Amino acid sequence: MSxxxxxxxxxRGKFESILFAAGKPLALKKLADMLGVTVGDVxxxxxxxxxxxxxxxxxxxxxxxxxxxxxxxxxxYSDLVRQFLKVEELGELTRPQLEALSVLAYxxxxxxxxxxxxxxxxxxxxxxxxxxxGLVEVVGEDGPVPHYQVTxxxxxxxxxxxxxxLPEYDTLSRDENxxxxxxxxxxxxxPTEPVAKG
Amino acid sequence: MYEIKIEKxxxxxxxxxxxxxQEELDITEVSLAQVTDQYLEYLKQVEELNPEExxxxxxxxxxxxxxxxRLLLPTLDLGGEEEASELERQLRLYQRFxxxxxxxxxxxxxxxxxxxxxxPLILKREEPEGPPPNLSVDGLRQALGRVIAALEPIIKLPQxxxxxxxxxxxxxxxLKAMIxxxxxxxxxxxxxxxxxxxxxxxxxxxxxxLVKQRQLxxxxxxxxxxxxxxxxxx
Numbered sequence: 001m002s003x004x005x006x007x008x009x010x011x012r013g014k015f016e017s018i019l020f021a022a023g024k025p026l027a028l029k030k031l032a033d034m035l036g037v038t039v040g041d042v043x044x045x046x047x048x049x050x051x052x053x054x055x056x057x058x059x060x061x062x063x064x065x066x067x068x069x070x071x072x073x074x075x076x077y078s079d080l081v082r083q084f085l086k087v088e089e090l091g092e093l094t095r096p097q098l099e100a101l102s103v104l105a106y107x108x109x110x111x112x113x114x115x116x117x118x119x120x121x122x123x124x125x126x127x128x129x130x131x132x133x134g135l136v137e138v139v140g141e142d143g144p145v146p147h148y149q150v151t152x153x154x155x156x157x158x159x160x161x162x163x164x165x166l167p168e169y170d171t172l173s174r175d176e177n178x179x180x181x182x183x184x185x186x187x188x189x190x191p192t193e194p195v196a197k198g
Numbered sequence: 199m200y201e202i203k204i205e206k207x208x209x210x211x212x213x214x215x216x217x218x219x220q221e222e223l224d225i226t227e228v229s230l231a232q233v234t235d236q237y238l239e240y241l242k243q244v245e246e247l248n249p250e251e252x253x254x255x256x257x258x259x260x261x262x263x264x265x266x267x268r269l270l271l272p273t274l275d276l277g278g279e280e281e282a283s284e285l286e287r288q289l290r291l292y293q294r295f296x297x298x299x300x301x302x303x304x305x306x307x308x309x310x311x312x313x314x315x316x317x318p319l320i321l322k323r324e325e326p327e328g329p330p331p332n333l334s335v336d337g338l339r340q341a342l343g344r345v346i347a348a349l350e351p352i353i354k355l356p357q358x359x360x361x362x363x364x365x366x367x368x369x370x371x372x373l374k375a376m377i378x379x380x381x382x383x384x385x386x387x388x389x390x391x392x393x394x395x396x397x398x399x400x401x402x403x404x405x406x407x408l409v410k411q412r413q414l415x416x417x418x419x420x421x422x423x424x425x426x427x428x429x430x431x432x
């Protein structure tokens with residue numbers, strides 16, 4: 001792993017301590033501003049921290065998702081921590097929910113028409129359900145078209161530290177044909193519809 | 199015509215994919231044309247579709263019919279080549295995401311959740327954290343001195359002897375002990391040593407309690423006669 005600027009011990013330590021104290025997803029931009037470094041540096045610090053955690057068998061890891069970082073416990077110890085926290089098991093996901101989530105996880109953020117292009121059905125209701133469950137969130141609400149992406153919570157429910165760890169991520173997220181298929185319909189004017197408030 | 203065995207489907211693409219997979223076909227224009235009739239037949243059988251869904255299904259039906267017509271009449275220029283290959287591409291894409299969805303479902307069911315602290319540790323406070331500025335060792339010593347000085351008058355309160363009250367529990371113990379010694383006892387001898395009315399009343403209550411507990415039997419031959427007390431074996 002070669003990084004443009006070497007990450008100093010101190011930066012990694014500072015990043016780690018803020019992430020620990022936050023206990024919720026933090027914007028990398030905000031972290032970079034606080035630490036006086038670039039977003040790329042913060043990202044590199046997160047990756048290095050994860051490597052070190054893994055190598056030394058720590059009980060923590062850092063999730064990186066859509067410009068946010070969150071410190072979580074290792075998925076290997078999920079059951080133990082679940083017992084301690086006394087949290088209930090997650091409910092099942094329905095097939096339409098799984099479809100929408102997989103498209104958004106691999107290709108998100110996507111607008112509603114883009115998602116519908118892949119699924120071939122209207123997705124208003126399913127998006128609303130997923131937002132209520134905290135698995136999907138809206139980004140760019142101020143922009144012309146709202147986009148949807150999976151949440152950091154969704155990623156940690158799967159025990160991943162980034163969407164790029166999903167099976168077949170490279171082929172499904174980068175395939176040119178797939179990209180065209182999705183983009184194909186988007187050139188049409190997107191219907192202006194009020195955003196369902198999450 | 200084949201018998202169509204289709205699970206509950208989640209939209210036109212899902213139906214189409216299930217039809218093609220049932221025929222064990224690859225996703226091509228030819229196979230799309232092949233399942234067009236089944237697709238339309240199936241739509242007829244389905245009764246409950248809301249208007250929005252109907253539109254989604256009809257869009258795909260129109261594309262299927264176009265593909266089929268083009269294959270049946272290759273000489274005729276019907277146009278719409280792009281739409282045909284688009285449906286093919288769309289279905290392929292859909293198929294791959296269905297597979298991806300299964301993989302996600304597996305991860306979800308595995309339940310290897312990475313946990314976060316239930317609540318953020320940050321508590322918004324008005325005051326800064328840490329000890330108050332006027333806290334010092336000497337200050338603490340002086341404060342303790344004031345507490346001790348305030349305690350003095352309380353300690354020097356006049357001491358009053360409290361009258362000992364005979365409780366029922368004590369009397370029961372005494373009664374039991376006496377009966378255990380003698381096996382027989384009568385009421386008069388029992389209260390001979392009583393200092394006041396209270397003690398007699400308490401003795402009587404203790405007697406009743408022991409009768410209730412089946413530790414002794416009380417017998418009285420006539421009203422206002424002496425009561426004979428006998429210990430019950432066991």
